[in-house]
Amino acid sequence: MFTSDSAIKEVDKLNIFKNSNGFNIPSILRSIKNYEKNFYAANANHTKQSSYPLIKGLENGIKQTTILTQDNVKIDIWDINPFGVKKYVIFCEGISSEKSNPLQQNAYLKFVLAGWGVIAFDYRGKGKSSGQFTEQGSRIDVSTVFNYLQTQGISAADIGVIGHSMGSAVAADFCAGQKTAFTILINPFSKAADMAKHIAAKASMPDIIRRIINRIPAFLIPLQNRFDNEKAIKRIKSPLCIIHTKDDSVIPVEQARKLVSVNKGKNISYTELESGCHELNDEKIDCCLDFMQNQSV
DSSP: OOOHHHHHHHHHTTOTTTTOOTTOHHHHHHHHHHHHHHHHHHHHHHHHTOOOOOOTTOTTSEEEEEEEOTTSOEEEEEEEOTTOOSOEEEEEOOTTOOTTOHHHHHHHHHHHHTTOEEEEEOOTTSTTOOSOOOHHHHHHHHHHHHHHHHHTTOOGGGEEEEEETHHHHHHHHHHTTSOOSOEEEESOOSBHHHHHHHHHHHSOOOHHHHHHHHHSOGGGSOOSOOOBHHHHHHTOOSOEEEEEETTOSSSOHHHHHHHHHHTTTSOEEEEEESSOTTSOOHHHHHHHHHHHHHHHO
């Protein structure tokens, strides 16, 4: 699977930092902006080229449709509800994923068999959806999906939101201002600025630039998409579950621990698994189902 590590390698080929002067801060900051832009573009392009067949069990249970956002962006969705239930999960995927990803399909199927409908969708600029991905745009995309469900007669109290990887930030950002049944964040990061520092440690760039990036206060790193799970979680009122793995090299487990630490006093169900890396595997899905079941009791 194409991961953010693969995207780093793709962007490194562009030699974005080749003209940066180690002592020219404006040049370095411009290079960081260009790196972020190309990093998102590399992942978006991958999703546009990704399409997988339906797994067994989902062949006849998906309604494929397009919904229009308030700013006229077409969002491609799968409405998966073969049993006509009145409670749903909105699944917010990772930066490099497209909704037909087999691991995600496995999750959809497990949720459906547990009695939930599922909305799988691609953010603007990804997969078959139009537009260009932005933090603000992703917020509109999820809101549009949420409103679509309500027009189908689904109550807000019966809609849960699950986000994996970067999708954790999309999910947390949306749920911070919306009543939902629950919020589940799988392998989340603490904030985009922390991820920028983590990526800088892996990316190809002069050491002096890497040191400068690591020393810049988070709020000064010039990112267009400034997802901040630390702040968002403080405003989430629905039951909240965080799941992470100790061996995740894409998003270090320390970032999930930080989310729990800075939100002391908040009722967070935190599960830390020994293995599983960054993938959306069966153990993580089962953790989700256990938490969902407890909220339904």
